[in-house]
Amino acid sequence: MLNRSTVERVLIAALTSGGDFSEIFYEETKTSGISAVNGIVEKATSGIDLGVGIRVLNGTSSIYVFSNDIREENLIRLAQEASAELYSAPQGISFLLSRRRDYAVRDYSVNPLAIRQDRKAELLRHSSNHAMNFSNLITQTSASYSDSERNIIIANSEGNYVTDRVLRARVAIQSVATLKQEKQTGYKAPGIVGGFERIEQLNLEEIASDASRIADTMVKAKPCPSGRFPVVIGNGFGGVIFHEACGHALEATSVGIKASVFTDMLGKKIASDIVTAIDDPTLDGEWGSYRIDDESVLPRRNLLIKNGILTGFLVDRLGGRRMNADPTGSGRRQSYRYAPTSRMSNTFIDSGKDTHDQIIADTELGIYAAKMGGGSVDPSTGEFNFAVTEAYMIRNGTIMEPVRGATLIGKGSEVLMNIDRVGNDLELEQGVCGSVSGNVPANVGQPTIRVSEMTVGGYEE
């Protein structure tokens, strides 16, 4: 642990040769992980990440140094070296670390790190067995559990000195179904913020069954047809479409350097009238929530799109300087190894008025993408791709046979305009988002939506 006078001296050292803002981020994170293949526990590890990142800003220039040698003399040397990179003169900034606050709250009964690994192993064995026994087509399972306790101090030359502690845990279950030469997988990975009791509240049997049900369904599926179709995208993880195709392009990381398709589009129509989208890190106890962001800005609910009109971006301190905008409490980083940048938290398309059943019933021929996998996007062109992990044909308003191997591609700007139905069954699901400041926990979400036409890549011959 660093003491406050060390923190203060490092912040001052970081401004010795110029810079208008200095910040120190201390982190001590304890983690543990365990995994099982076919119900046999084969890997278990535990560890401590400990280090400090020092950041100096001067206008829109940023210097970041990090180390896990946290002796004061080393940190002061690093801070001075960082400042020297600016080739500037000291600006005579003085401050007192007077804005002190501890954001840690006792939002848990049992710290997951205090639970012995063999007890976590028992959870994995139980879930794996359940997944394996779903049907005789399930041939393999893998299950993993990981948790972390992250303790941080963030202090800066504006006088902030904040501390926080966050506990997280996540379980992942993958089932493999085999039919002749064909193998398909199903995957579920719920995550929680808080104590181990929240893991115990999860219905792991149901989650394991669901992973197996997807694998079992998809292995029997025919290849997905190729071409352009109306696509109904299921609620929950279906929101990855918005996350990839739109969310990333609303981050100051790309908007701030004018590399986003949405640069200069504030107040303009970018989506169909029925689309309202929100990023909200303040939701209580959600996977992507936080009480203070990773550059000590208070988080807030950010309305991104209201009735099709672009109303906001996700802005971090550095991005805000580039965009002439205030930070929105969106500065996040995986660890002390990353300078913070603008990131999503719990990002979702808000509920509309249609029911899931109506949307299906009103679709004559199309694809129902019930569960989405991952994807990626080029923020400068908006071109994206997503894998669909569970898909069905819709014929005459009814969900029919499952189809496998579908990929959805398109341009974010076009897809947003082509959303013609929005359901009322909003759900959030947990994911891990990777970008320039590392991997951060994020919720994606949406109700059932329909896109009037999309390119579907399948491999039906």
Next chain:
Amino acid sequence: MSNSRIIPDFFIDQLLRKSKKDGFIESEVYFGSNQSSQIQIHNHEVTTYESSDTSGISFRGRISEQMGYSFSESFSDKSADFLITKARENCIALEEKERETLFEGQKNYPEVNNFSQALADKPIHFFSQLGLELEELILSRDSRIVAVDHLYISRNSGTELIRNTLGLHCLSSYNLLNLYVDCRCVSGTQTKNGYYLWAGRDPNQFNISEIADNVVERSVQKLGATAISSGKYPIILDSRAAADLLDSFCGIFSAETVHKGFSLLFGKINEKISSEILNIRDDSVFSRSLYSSPFDSEGVAGQSKALIENGILKSFLHNRKTAAVDHVFSTGNGFRSGYKGSINVSPTNLYVTEGQKEKAEMMRSMYSGLLITDLSGLHAGTNSISGDFSLSCEGFWVKTGVIDRPVDQIVVSGNFYSLLQSVLDISKDLYLLPPHDNGSIGSPSLFVEGLTISGE
């Protein structure tokens, strides 16, 4: 960064001694340290500068039949207690049937050259200056280039040390310079983006004019791209795209994956699994690669081995544990991903060996079809178990044996196992991706029989 971390020999000695006292039958310490500097250039300025100096220790120790792991980035007495307590707790939780054991080491290890003093001696500002010039060059090359959105130059160096209670002592160091640059070009209402990666160790080979040519070409040549009709077309996978695809699927050669039933290559040793002209090797020490592995994370010496020889599956990649199961020797592929990871199986320099032809000649023999240059979403659009892939891609329509026009907004779908069978020809343009932890994945351009394209 001026001074790198010193290996905490005292801490390691103490830890190994303490572990013996605490009942571990055998134990090992893996130490890794990394120093890096990275600059980002945007709009004629060095906008970010990052520098780091980090190190950590992984401990693994065996109690009865199980090997427990733990790691720490702090080397205090408290950390030593943590490492030992947690490794013991992890031993108790494990129920692996195959015993993981430690290795006493070998007499000889291959000589490698992963470190350049000339690179270490260059101040990072030398590269900042070149980066700024590179941005200028790119912007002035073509009037359709509107921005260089991302330009990163980074230098990494590191040291790893493995020591155990059986006397193993392996030490090696590396450094490397990496560049990532992309640029955006516009024509009419169309925006296109192309990227280029460069990695090297000789500062004199950092040729900004060549880099500018490459990234500009990779970007502007996409302008005017349109989709093609859905259908099945003959395909040439350009070397970089082929290497990316191989990178996504090379896990199928890992014996660990095979044993768990996650690879369809199970039971196929000495069977024909690909086109006869296809050869895939994994060379720990490969002269054309920027990184060679003298030893793996278990202390086994690096080797060169054929995985596929004239279409026949010859070997899997093994660590000591998987080798014991198959009654073979470790192939020196037992690696950890740094000090936080446990021993897995990973490739070193894994590549498709070159054929005879120029790519242009191969295009002439294809006559009409698709040349795929860029694959996107490889982390999501590939099913590593079934081998299925369905990937957004870009490239060119080839007509009468030459490039006709750029193509985009299409998806290529197929199956990696079938693709191995359907390789018709291989060119002599081996491209190696920038090295990952233990080597590079590479491929020449591959001419393959029809793959399904979803387009208009």
